[in-house]
Amino acid sequence: MPCLYTHAPIDLVIIMLGTNDLKSRFCVAPYDIASGAGFLVNIVQSSFAGPGGKAPRVLLVAPPPLAKLAGGEFEYMFAGGEEMSKELAPFYKATAEAYGCDYLDAAQFVVTSSIDGVHFELSGHQKLGEAIASAVKEMF
DSSP: OHHHHHHHSSSSSEEOOOOOSSSSSGGHHHHHHHHHHHHHHHHTTTTTOOOSOOEEHHHHHHHOOOOOOOOOOHHHHTTHHHHHHHTTTHHHHHHHHHHOOOOEEEGOOOOOOTTTTSOOOHHHHHHHHHHHHHHHHHHH
């Protein structure tokens, strides 16, 4: 809430979190990751940080699935995460529908890098940025 109010008025909050929650040390299921994102959506929608003292709009973005994690520290950190990451988008979509906010599936525009399986390549950042910009234009 403090971040919302110190930056008010805010037209839109874009939330794309959840990939790091797939780390095996957290033991969090895809449903619970999406529920956590929903908790943040609820905070934004319960605020008065938007124009005219209303709540800002929210765009909830489902992170893309992890790529094949072949070796290295990420394979260890995200053990089991590759399969779980494939389940995130449907839960994020259901969360967006439950809260009545806008939704975007990042996997429709970008894949994670084959280098580490978690992050985006430079071109992926651009593609996702363009997709989000397009979605925002449609919202407003």
